[in-house]
Amino acid sequence: MNSILEIKNLSIDLVDGRKTYPVVNDINLSIKKKQRYGIVGESGSGKSLTSLAIMNLLADSLKITRGSIVLDGKHELTKMKKKELRKVRGHDISMIFQEPMTALDPLYPIEHQILEVLRFHFTFSKKQMRDMAVEMLKKVGISRPEQIMKNYPHQLSGGMRQRVMIAMALICSPKLLIADEPTTALDVTIQAQILDLMNELTEDFDTSILMITHDLGVIVEMCERVAVMYAGEIVEETTVAKLFSNPAHPYTSGLLRSVQSLGNRTQSLYSIPGTVPTPKQQTAGCRFASRCPHVMPVCNSSPPFLEIGNDHSTKCWLYAKEGVVNA
Amino acid sequence: MMYAYITRRLLMLIPVLFGVSIFIFVMMRVVPGDVAMTILGTDATPESLAQLRKEFGLNLPLHQQYLNWMGGVLSGDFGESMRSGQAVLPDILSRFTITFELTLLSALISWIIAIPMGIIAAIRHNTKTDFSVRMVSLLGVSVPNFAMATVLILVLALFFSYSPPVGYIGFFEDPLRNLQILILPSLVLGTGMAGAVMRMTRSSVLEILRQDFIRTIRAKGARERVIIFDHALRNAMIPILTIIGMQVGTLLGGAVIIEQIFSLPGLGQLVLTAITQRDFTVVQGSVLFIAFVFVMINLLVDVLYSYLDPRINYK
Numbered sequence: 019m020n021s022i023l024e025i026k027n028l029s030i031d032l033v034d035g036r037k038t039y040p041v042v043n044d045i046n047l048s049i050k051k052k053q054r055y056g057i058v059g060e061s062g063s064g065k066s067l068t069s070l071a072i073m074n075l076l077a078d079s080l081k082i083t084r085g086s087i088v089l090d091g092k093h094e095l096t097k098m099k100k101k102e103l104r105k106v107r108g109h110d111i112s113m114i115f116q117e118p119m120t121a122l123d124p125l126y127p128i129e130h131q132i133l134e135v136l137r138f139h140f141t142f143s144k145k146q147m148r149d150m151a152v153e154m155l156k157k158v159g160i161s162r163p164e165q166i167m168k169n170y171p172h173q174l175s176g177g178m179r180q181r182v183m184i185a186m187a188l189i190c191s192p193k194l195l196i197a198d199e200p201t202t203a204l205d206v207t208i209q210a211q212i213l214d215l216m217n218e219l220t221e222d223f224d225t226s227i228l229m230i231t232h233d234l235g236v237i238v239e240m241c242e243r244v245a246v247m248y249a250g251e252i253v254e255e256t257t258v259a260k261l262f263s264n265p266a267h268p269y270t271s272g273l274l275r276s277v278q279s280l281g282n283r284t285q286s287l288y289s290i291p292g293t294v295p296t297p298k299q300q301t302a303g304c305r306f307a308s309r310c311p312h313v314m315p316v317c318n319s320s321p322p323f324l325e326i327g328n329d330h331s332t333k334c335w336l337y338a339k340e341g342v343v344n345a
Numbered sequence: 346m347m348y349a350y351i352t353r354r355l356l357m358l359i360p361v362l363f364g365v366s367i368f369i370f371v372m373m374r375v376v377p378g379d380v381a382m383t384i385l386g387t388d389a390t391p392e393s394l395a396q397l398r399k400e401f402g403l404n405l406p407l408h409q410q411y412l413n414w415m416g417g418v419l420s421g422d423f424g425e426s427m428r429s430g431q432a433v434l435p436d437i438l439s440r441f442t443i444t445f446e447l448t449l450l451s452a453l454i455s456w457i458i459a460i461p462m463g464i465i466a467a468i469r470h471n472t473k474t475d476f477s478v479r480m481v482s483l484l485g486v487s488v489p490n491f492a493m494a495t496v497l498i499l500v501l502a503l504f505f506s507y508s509p510p511v512g513y514i515g516f517f518e519d520p521l522r523n524l525q526i527l528i529l530p531s532l533v534l535g536t537g538m539a540g541a542v543m544r545m546t547r548s549s550v551l552e553i554l555r556q557d558f559i560r561t562i563r564a565k566g567a568r569e570r571v572i573i574f575d576h577a578l579r580n581a582m583i584p585i586l587t588i589i590g591m592q593v594g595t596l597l598g599g600a601v602i603i604e605q606i607f608s609l610p611g612l613g614q615l616v617l618t619a620i621t622q623r624d625f626t627v628v629q630g631s632v633l634f635i636a637f638v639f640v641m642i643n644l645l646v647d648v649l650y651s652y653l654d655p656r657i658n659y660k
Contacts (some may be wrong), residue, residue: 073564108566120557123576125654138566170655186565 021091022193022226023049023072023111028085030067030076030250032297039297041080042067043250046323049194049243054220054227056237056258058273059247062294065230068247069196072228073107074098090193109139112187116199118179122171129167132186139190154185157222158215177208184215191223198230213239234277238262246270249294249305252323256330266332268310304335312336347651350659354644358637365636366418366629370411373625379403380427380623401427401625414629423630428622433630436615441597441634443513444611447534447604448596450527452589454535455542460585462539463546464573470551478543485540494533494606501529513610530607534600538592545588549581556580582653590646597642598635 030042042064049055057065070076072087072095087095089110098106115121122131132151136142142150148167155163158181171179180200187195197216201209217240220227229240237244237258244261246254246269254267265271272290292309295301304310307317316335323333381397382389398404402413417424423433459482466478501507509529516523553559554577562576599613612631619627651657 075560075563104566104568106566107564113561113564115557115561117557121561123558123562123580124656125576125579127655134562134567134571135565138568138571172656183561 020051021048022051022089023228024088024091026086028068028071028087029083030064030071031081031083033079033081040300041250041297042071045085045252047245047252047255049226049228052224052226053243054229054241056229056231056241056244057247058231058234058237058244060232060294062296063247064250065247066198069198069228069230072196073111073113074103105139108135109190110192111194111196112190112192114180114183114187114195114197114200116202118176118183118203121183122179124171127168127170128182132182132189135186135189150189154189157219158185176204177212180204180212181215184219188219188223188225192225194226194228195220196228196230199232201236202233216240234273246273249300250297251305251333253306253334254332260330266326266330266337267334268312268336269306347648347659351644351648354647358640361640362633362636366415366633369629369632370414373623373628374407378623380625383622384428414626418633424626426624426627428624433626436627437612437631437634440610440612440615443609444597444599444613446516447527447530447600447609447611448593450531451534451538451596452593454531455538458536459539459542460546463543464550464578466543466547467550467554468573478547482540482543485536485543490533490537491602491606493537494530494603497529497533509607511608526609530600530603530609534596534603541588541592542585545585546581549584550577553577553580579653583650586646586649586653590642594639594642597638
C-alpha cells in the first residue's frame with residue numbers, strides 16, 4: 019500500500035485518578051502519499067488528541083489504550099522507543115499548531131529555533147544550515163529573511179509567526195505535515211494566505227497533510243478526503259466532494275446546515291440543539307442520539323461503521339439493513 | 346540604552362539613601378539610652394555624661410548633628426566609632442568581605458542543591474521523587490537556621506569529634522583554613538535558602554513544561570536534555586532569579602544569628618554590637634552601607650532579567 023499513515027482501532031483514555039474515561043474511541047484512517055486529509059469536528063471531539071497521539075505528544079494523563087499507528091507501512095509509532103521517535107518527530111512528521119503566539123520559545127531568536135530542527139536531525143555546518151533557513155523563509159513568503167532570523171517571536175505578527183512555524187515544519191521535507199487548526203488564531207485575510215502557502219509548499223515537498231479543523235471552509239479549500247469526528251468517534255468518512263453533496267450522518271448534515279451561506283442571509287443561522295457529551299457523560303449507544311432528529315429505539319446500542327456507497331462510510335443505524343438491525 | 350537605564354537607576358539611589366539615612370538617624374535618637382550611658386554605666390554623674398555627650402557632639406541640635414554626619418559621609422568619611430575610636434568605613438568594608446564570602450558560599454551551596462532538585466521534581470511531578478523533594482524543601486524553609494546550626498555543631502562534635510576552627514582568617518592568608526571556618530555556617534545558610542529556591546524552581550519549571558512552545562520543541566525532535574535546559578529552565582529563570590536576588594541581598598546585610606553562633610566577625614555582628622552599645626556612627630554607617638548593597642543587588646537582578654528575556658527592554 020502507498021499509505022503514509024495508517025491508524026487502526028486507535029483508542030485513547032483520559033486517566034483521572036483511578037478512573038478512566040474514553041476520549042477517543044476506535045479511530046481508523048489512512049492517509050496516502052501526497053494526500054490532504056481533513057479531520058473536522060467541534061472542540062472536544064478528540065480530533066486534536068488523535069493528531070497528538072500520532073507523534074506521541076499526548077499529556078501524561080492521556081493514554082493510548084488500543085490500536086496502532088503505522089508510518090510508511092513499516093514503523094509502528096505507538097510502540098517506538100524514545101530515541102527512534104525523536105528521529106521521526108520533525109523529520110518524517112512535523113506539526114503546526116493553532117497558536118503561533120505561544121508555539122515559539124519567546125527567549126530565542128527565530129534563527130535559533132529554525133536551526134534547531136536541522137541540528138536535531140542532520141550534521142550540516144552552521145553556514146549550510148543558515149543558508150537553508152534563509153532559503154526556506156523565502157519560500158514561505160518572508161521578504162527579508164536575514165532580518166527576520168535575528169528577530170524574536172514577540173517582534174513578529176501572528177501571520178509571520180505562522181509562516182515561521184511552516185518554515186520550521188517543512189525544512190526537513192517531512193512525509194506528513196499535521197496542521198492542528200493552523201489558521202484559527204489568524205485574521206481572515208491572513209488565513210487564506212496561509213492556506214494557499216501550505217497548499218503550494220506541500221505540493222513542492224511531496225508532503226501529505228493531516229488537517230485538523232472545526233472549519234468546513236478550510237476542509238473544502240485544502241482537503242481531498244475527510245473524516246467527521248463527534249465525541250471521540252469518526253461518524254463519517256469519505257471524499258470531500260461526497261461529504262458536501264451527499265452527507266450521510268445526521269451530525270454531518272447538521273454541521274453543513276449551520277454554515278452561513280452567502281445567498282441566504284435572511285434566515286437565522288441554524289445550530290444543532292444540545293451540546294457534545296463530555297467523556298464523563300457518555301452512555302452506551304450512539305453518542306449523537308440525544309441531539310439527533312432521526313433518533314430511533316435502536317440508537318440505544320452502538321451503531322456499526324457501515325460502507326454506504328462507493329468510498330463512503332458512516333456510523334449510523336439509518337443505513338443499516340434490516341438484517342443487521344435485528345442481529 | 347542599557348547604560349542610560351543603569352545611570353538612571355544609580356541616580357535613584359540618592360533619594361533612597363537619603364531617606365534611609367534620615368530614618369536610621371531618627372531611630373537611633375528615639376530609642377532610649379545613648380552611647381555616653383553605655384560607656385559610663387549606671388553610676389555616671391550627670392556632669393560626666395554631659396561632658397562625654399559634648400565630646401561626641403550629641404549636645405548639638407538634631408539637625409546640626411545630622412548635617413555634621415552627612416557632611417562627613419558625602420566626603421567619604423563615615424566618622425569614627427564612638428566606642429573604639431576606629432574609622433567606621435574601613436571596619437565595615439573589612440567585615441563585609443567576610444559577609445560577602447559567606448553569602449557567596451551559601452548561595453552556591455543552595456543553588457547546587459536546589460536547582461537540580463527543583464528540576465527533577467518538576468519533571469517527575471506527582472511521583473514519589475517529587476513528593477520527597479517537596480518534603481525536604483518544606484523542611485528547609487521551616488527549620489530555623491539557629492536550630493539547624495546547633496544540631497550540626499552537636500552532631501559533628503558528638504559523633505565525629507570535629508569542632509570547627511574558631512577565629513576568622515582571610516581567604517588569601519590561608520584558603521584551606523578559611524574554607525574550614527566558613528563551610529559550616531554556609532551549609533546552614535545554604536540549605537535554608539535552598540528550600541525556597543527549590544520550590545520556586547519546581548513550580549516555575551512545571552509551569553513552563555506545560556506551555557505550547559515546549560510541545561513544539563518536542564515535536565521538532567528535541568532530546569529531553571535540550572528541552573529542559575535550553576528551553577524550560579531558561580524560561581523558568583526569571584522568578585527563580587527574583588527569589589535568589591532577595592535572598593542574596595538580605596544575606597549581604599549580615600547573618601546576625603549564624604555569625605554569632607559560629608563567632609564570625611561579619612557585618613551582622615558589627616551592627617548588633619553597635620546597636621547594643623548605642624554606637625550611633627557605626628549603626629548609621631552600616632545601615633546606610635547595607636541599604637546601598639541591597640539596591641545594587643536589585644539593580645543587578647534587573648539587568649540580568651533583560652539579559653535573560655529579550656522581551657524585557659529598559660528604556
